[in-house]
Amino acid sequence: MARKTLFDKVWDAHVVVPETADKPAVLYIDLHLIHEVTSPQAFTVLRERGLPVARPDRTLATMDHSTPTTPVRSLADIQVVGPSAAQQIQQMQRNCEEFGIELRGFDSKERGIVHIIGPELGATQPGKTIVCGDSHTSTHGAFGALAFGIGTTEVGHVLATQCLLQRRPKTMAINVHGTLAEGVTAKDLILAIIGEIGVDGGTGHVLEYRGEAIRSLDMAGRMTVCNMSIEAGARAGMVAPDDTTFEYLANRRFAPKAAEFDRAVDRWRNLCGDVDAVFDREVSIDASSLAPMVTFGTNPGMVTPVDVALPEKPSDGSWDRALDYMRLEPGKPIAGTPVDVVFVGSCTNARMPDLEATANILRGRKVADGVRMLIVPGSQAIKAEAEAAGLHQVFTEAGAEWRESGCSMCLGMNGDTVDSGKLAISTSNRNFEGRQGIGARTVLASPATAAASALAGHVADPREYL
Amino acid sequence: MQRFTELTATTVALPRADIDTDQIIPARFLTTTTREGLGDGLFADWRFLSDGTPDPEFVLNRPEHASATVLVTERNFGCGSSREHAPWALLDYGFRAVISSEIADIFHSNSLKNGLLPIRVSDDVVKLLLSRPHKVLISVETCTLSILNDAGNTEKTIEFPLDGFSRYCLLEGIDQLGYLQGQSDAITAYANDFADSTNPAL
Ligand code: SF4
Numbered sequence: 167m168a169r170k171t172l173f174d175k176v177w178d179a180h181v182v183v184p185e186t187a188d189k190p191a192v193l194y195i196d197l198h199l200i201h202e203v204t205s206p207q208a209f210t211v212l213r214e215r216g217l218p219v220a221r222p223d224r225t226l227a228t229m230d231h232s233t234p235t236t237p238v239r240s241l242a243d244i245q246v247v248g249p250s251a252a253q254q255i256q257q258m259q260r261n262c263e264e265f266g267i268e269l270r271g272f273d274s275k276e277r278g279i280v281h282i283i284g285p286e287l288g289a290t291q292p293g294k295t296i297v298c299g300d301s302h303t304s305t306h307g308a309f310g311a312l313a314f315g316i317g318t319t320e321v322g323h324v325l326a327t328q329c330l331l332q333r334r335p336k337t338m339a340i341n342v343h344g345t346l347a348e349g350v351t352a353k354d355l356i357l358a359i360i361g362e363i364g365v366d367g368g369t370g371h372v373l374e375y376r377g378e379a380i381r382s383l384d385m386a387g388r389m390t391v392c393n394m395s396i397e398a399g400a401r402a403g404m405v406a407p408d409d410t411t412f413e414y415l416a417n418r419r420f421a422p423k424a425a426e427f428d429r430a431v432d433r434w435r436n437l438c439g440d441v442d443a444v445f446d447r448e449v450s451i452d453a454s455s456l457a458p459m460v461t462f463g464t465n466p467g468m469v470t471p472v473d474v475a476l477p478e479k480p481s482d483g484s485w486d487r488a489l490d491y492m493r494l495e496p497g498k499p500i501a502g503t504p505v506d507v508v509f510v511g512s513c514t515n516a517r518m519p520d521l522e523a524t525a526n527i528l529r530g531r532k533v534a535d536g537v538r539m540l541i542v543p544g545s546q547a548i549k550a551e552a553e554a555a556g557l558h559q560v561f562t563e564a565g566a567e568w569r570e571s572g573c574s575m576c577l578g579m580n581g582d583t584v585d586s587g588k589l590a591i592s593t594s595n596r597n598f599e600g601r602q603g604i605g606a607r608t609v610l611a612s613p614a615t616a617a618a619s620a621l622a623g624h625v626a627d628p629r630e631y632l
Numbered sequence: 633m634q635r636f637t638e639l640t641a642t643t644v645a646l647p648r649a650d651i652d653t654d655q656i657i658p659a660r661f662l663t664t665t666t667r668e669g670l671g672d673g674l675f676a677d678w679r680f681l682s683d684g685t686p687d688p689e690f691v692l693n694r695p696e697h698a699s700a701t702v703l704v705t706e707r708n709f710g711c712g713s714s715r716e717h718a719p720w721a722l723l724d725y726g727f728r729a730v731i732s733s734e735i736a737d738i739f740h741s742n743s744l745k746n747g748l749l750p751i752r753v754s755d756d757v758v759k760l761l762l763s764r765p766h767k768v769l770i771s772v773e774t775c776t777l778s779i780l781n782d783a784g785n786t787e788k789t790i791e792f793p794l795d796g797f798s799r800y801c802l803l804e805g806i807d808q809l810g811y812l813q814g815q816s817d818a819i820t821a822y823a824n825d826f827a828d829s830t831n832p833a834l
Binding site for chain 1 (some may be wrong): 650654655658659660665707711714715734736738742745795797807808813815826830832834
C-alpha cells in the first residue's frame with residue numbers, strides 16, 4: 167500500500183464519493199466556521215430554495231470582522247462603524263436564529279476571531295476537515311486538521327449539505343531544521359518561508375510543516391505558521407499532532423473527555439504521515455540561521471531580516487511600485503524607519519503567548535511619543551486571561567490602547583484603520599496596498615518586533631529589548 | 633449561474649503581478665449582504681482619486697477600454713482573501729473572463745461558481761496580450777482562446793485548462809448545489825457510519 171502523508175490520511179477519510187475524470191470528490195466537512203461578512207449571501211440562497219442548514223451542530227458562528235473593539239460599559243453602548251456594517255451584524259443574528267445555529271455574538275464570552283475561538287473551544291481537532299469563508303482557515307491545520315478557506319457559494323454548499331466538491335490538491339513538505347534563536351519567533355519563521363517559496367509558491371498545494379523547529383513550537387506558534395500558509399498561495403498548511411497538541415486540547419469545551427479523550431488521542435497519533443511518504447515537492451529551511459523578519463513591500467513575500475539593508479531592486483521593475491508605495495529605498499536598512507502606528511492583533515498573533523511576548527518588551531517602558539499602539543486580543547477569553555495576568559496594566563502603563571477582541575486593524579473594516587501615508591508595524595498577515603486603510607503602509611512583523619518598534623518609534627530589532 | 637459557451641470580446645491589460653482580492657474589492661465594500669452593485673467598488677483604490685473622482689490615468693477609466701470584457705494581468709491574479717465579492721465585483725462591472733499566467737486557487741474556484749471564466753495561459757501569451765488590446769474568441773466547449781486579427785480572423789489559438797465538471801456547469805449554466813444535493817444518500821450514510829462517531833458534532 168502506498169505510503170500516506172498526513173494530508174492523504176485526512177483527505178482519504180473524508181471522501182464520500184471519490185473523484186473521477188469528470189467529477190470532483192464529494193468531501194465531508196466536520197466543522198464549518200461562519201462569520202458575518204462571507205455568509206449572508208449563502209443564507210439568502212438557502213432561503214430562496216427553501217433549504218435548512220444540514221448540520222447546525224457542526225456549525226460554529228461568531229462575529230469578528232466588522233465588530234467594534236472600543237471598550238464599552240454595557241452591550242447597549244456598542245457602536246458599529248456604519249449603517250451597512252450594523253445591518254450585516256443584525257443579518258447574522260437573524261440568520262443564526264432562523265436556521266438554528268448558536269451564535270457567539272456580542273453577549274458571548276466565547277466570542278472572538280473565528281480562527282482563534284475554534285481551537286480555544288477545542289472544536290478544532292486533529293484529523294477533522296474544517297472550512298470557513300475565510301482564507302486564514304489554514305490556521306486550524308496546526309492541529310493536524312485539513313482546514314481551508316472557501317468562497318460564499320461554497321459556504322452555501324456546506325450549510326446545505328455539509329459537503330464540498332473538491333479536487334485533490336498536491337502536497338508540499340516544508341522541512342524546518344535546527345531551532346530558532348532567541349528573539350526569533352514562529353512569525354519570523356513563516357515570513358522567511360514565504361520569502362523563500364514566494365507568494366504563489368504554494369498554489370495548488372497543501373503544505374505540511376515538519377522538523378525540529380516545528381516540533382518545538384507551542385500551539386500558538388504552530389497556528390501562526392499555518393495561518394500564513396495562504397500567503398504563500400497554499401490552500402492549507404498542516405502540522406502532525408503530537409503531545410503538545412493533545413495537552414492543548416485536553417479539557418477544552420468541545421474536546422472529548424476522560425476515556426473518550428484517550429481513545430481520540432490513540433486515533434490522532436495514527437494521523438502522522440508514514441515514514442517515506444512521498445510529497446509532490448519538498449523544501450528545506452534552516453531555522454537556526456534566521457533573524458527577526460519584517461516585510462518591506464506590498465505582499466508578504468517581500469521580506470527581509472530586520473538587521474540588514476534592503477536588497478537592491480530587481481532590474482525588471484517588479485518592485486518599483488511596491489517600494490514607491492512603501493516609500494522605502496533599496497540598499498538602505500529598514501530598521502530606523504519611523505513608525506506611526508503599531509498593531510498587535512489578528513488571527514496570526516493575538517493569542518496569550520503573543521500578548522505575553524508583547525508585555526515582556528513593554529513592561530516598565532513607554533511607547534515613543536507620537537506612536538499609536540493598539541493591542542487587540544484575539545478573543546474575549548484571551549482578553550479575560552490577559553487581564554487576570556495583569557497584562558492590560560502593562561500595556562496601558564506603557565501608553566498602548568487595550569481593546570475588545572476582533573479583527574480590527576488587520577483589515578480595517580470596523581473603523582480601526584491606519585491613516586493614508588502612515589506607516590504601521592503590524593503583527594497581522596497582509597501588507598497589501600490599503601489593507602489597513604486607504605494609503606496605509608504596512609510592515610508585517612512578530613509581536614516582539616512590533617513592541618520593540620513601538621518603544622523605539624521606528625522599526626527596531628527586538629533582540630535589543632530582550 | 634449565467635451560461636458561458638462562447639464569447640467574442642476585447643481585452644484590456646492591467647500589467648501588474650500578484651493582484652490581491654483586497655485590490656479587486658477593498659474590505660470597506662464588504663459590509664453588503666447581497667451580491668449586487670459591487671462593480672462600484674472594483675479596484676476602487678486604483679480607479680478613484682482621493683476626492684472620489686475617477687483617475688483619468690487608470691486604464692479602466694480610459695474611454696478606449698470602456699467596452700473591454702476580458703481582463704489580462706500578470707501572474708498570481710486573485711491572491712489573498714477568499715472574498716467571493718472579488719468575482720462578483722468583476723462580473724458586476726462587466727468582465728466575463730480573466731487571463732493570467734497564474735490564478736490563485738480560491739479566486740479560481742469562486743470565479744467558476746459564478747460564470748466568470750479564469751483562463752490560465754503561458755507567460756508568453758500573457759506578454760503578447762499585455763502589449764495592446766486584442767480581439768479574442770473564447771470557447772468553453774473546446775477550452776480554447778483564439779487571438780483574432782483586425783479582420784476578425786484567428787491568428788493564434790491556445791488551449792487552456794478547465795476541469796471537466798466546471799466546464800459542464802458553465803456550458804449548462806447550472807450551479808453545483810443541485811449536484812451535491814443529489815448525493816444526499818451517500819452523505820447521510822457517511823455521517824452515520826463514520827463522521828458522527830469519529831469526528832462528532834459540537
Ligand atoms: S484577523 Fe484578519 S486575517 Fe484573521 S480572520 Fe480577521 S480579518 Fe481575516
